[in-house]
Amino acid sequence: MLRIHFMQQWFGLSDVAMEEALYDTPLYREFSGLGGISRLPDRVSILGFRHLLERHELAEQFLKTVNERLSAKGFMLREGTVVDATLIAAPSSTKNKDGERDPEMHQAKKGNQWHFGMKAHVRPESRLNFGLTQRAVRRD
Structure with missing residues (x-):
């Protein structure tokens, strides 16, 4: 679910759009590590997880940690769009x-x-x- 949350942030996807993208885009399913289509979360589960992160103020901390690790490996983060x-x-x-x-x-x-x-x-x-x-x- 955390990987799904990151993809939402990186590509600016709503909960509904994230659910659809998981069904439509094999790369998203692969990155999420959830396996086949039968195991994908729906928009309500995605929303619930996002609210859990917000309630405990974890989203920014997680993203900051990921950004630091990517930067240490020579990557930088910028706004993106899926084409x-x-x-x-x-x-x-x-x-x-x-x-x-x-x-x-x-x-x-x-x-x-x-x-x-x-x-x-x-x-x-x-x-x-x-x-x-x-x-x-x-x-x-």
């Missing part, structure tokens, strides 16, 4: 009005499979932020 580069499939015979393929359509390989279409780089809408939004970035 989903989704492939939007199109039939390979798609042509524009001049009878040519759309120049923005390309082939892309996802896993071991090729797809024709375009990439949609989608940034989630700005969400309610509960303070201290940061993400780790390697300093070199």
